Amino acid sequence: MVLTEWYLIKRLDIPRDKGPFYKRAHRYQLMTELMVLVGAYAGIFLLFPFPSVIYAIPVGLALVHATRAIFEWRLERDKRRYVISLIGSAYLFGMVPLFALLS
Helix, strand or coil: CHHHHHHHHHHHCCCCCCCCCCCCCCCCHHHHHHHHHHHHHHHHHHHCCHHHHHHHHHHHHHHHHHHHHHHHHHHCHHHCCHHHHHHHHHHHHHHHHHHHHHC
16 A cells, blocks of 8 residues: 555655645544544444454545545545545455455
8 A cells, every 4th residue: 555655646746745644635524534434333333243343444444535535536636635545445445355354
């Protein structure tokens, strides 16, 4: 994932954020990401039996990355950071079958 992000930043000429932390596109983005994360975890814990709890981590984080990509695409389309968020979401969704094979 880190190598893919580095390659996309170089290839698509995506500007780097200043500082080590993620800069949100909108002030309501954090609240929306937290609601998606809590909703995903609550849905997984309430709908599926206990052995399926291991899938909650990659699914919840993938949904947060997808939400982040939507905010970035709608509000900061010229920076093209949404491409990195979409790739991160795809990687995290791809981890779910890996967890299924390992468990």
